Amino acid sequence: NSTIRSWLNDSFYQTAFSKEEQNAILKWNVINEDYPDCDAEGGNDTTDNVYLLSLREMTNALYGFCGNDSSSRSRQVQPSAYAYARGLSRINDPSFYENYDTCSGCCTWWLRTSGFRAGGYPGAVSVDEQGRLWKTDNYSYENLGVAPVLHINPSSAHWSPTTAENANKKEVLNIQIDAPSGELAVGKPIKLKLKFTPKNAANKKVRWRT
Numbered sequence: 001n002s003t004i005r006s007w008l009n010d011s012f013y014q015t016a017f018s019k020e021e022q023n024a025i026l027k028w029n030v031i032n033e034d035y036p037d038c039d040a041e042g043g044n045d046t047t048d049n050v051y052l053l054s055l056r057e058m059t060n061a062l063y064g065f066c067g068n069d070s071s072s073r074s075r076q077v078q079p080s081a082y083a084y085a086r087g088l089s090r091i092n093d094p095s096f097y098e099n100y101d102t103c104s105g106c107c108t109w110w111l112r113t114s115g116f117r118a119g120g121y122p123g124a125v126s127v128d129e130q131g132r133l134w135k136t137d138n139y140s141y142e143n144l145g146v147a148p149v150l151h152i153n154p155s156s157a158h159w160s161p162t163t164a165e166n167a168n169k170k171e172v173l174n175i176q177i178d179a180p181s182g183e184l185a186v187g188k189p190i191k192l193k194l195k196f197t198p199k200n201a202a203n204k205k206v207r208w209r210t
Helices: 003-016 019-023 081-085
Strands: 028-030 046-048 109-118 121-127 133-138 174-178 193-197
Touching: 003 046, 081 174
Parallel strands: 109 133
Antiparallel strands: 028 046, 109 121, 121 133, 174 193
16 A cells, blocks of 8 residues: 555545546556566555556557657656645756756656665656656655546546537646746745646636735
């Protein structure tokens, strides 16, 4: 068992979905495989409402991912504004990577596969800002993201497929807030820059509340 699995299937699950939506989510048998390359045991298989992807799943070309552990845009994730505000780290410094333009705003996020022991502490596999697989990240890191996975009952009235009609509405899918680094001074204004996904969203009006 793990604290992140408990959080996903308890606090996150209860907060993110209504009772009706929960009834449309299928329980899933999650296979937790050993990782021989890291001499790491996968642990017992579980049955979960929400879970994290594994190393094997993240290199499965049938799912649309790159088939090896090198950098790949197919595995890059940009966090939500909420996750960033809660302390998740993302790439904002152009000097951090030579290919900054390809990973700007992306974050490192956890997989469920156990990895090497880093510095004497248990490790887990993660995906970095460039979409590379890392096998030594420490369990205790608190500034990494998660990408929850769930399976839904397609016949439920609470879910509907994306149609061409819905796609043409160009609804806002995500808003990224870029704030200046450093400490904020009392009484001094700051300038916030908003980035909308998609860029051609029809409605970019934002209401600020304090």
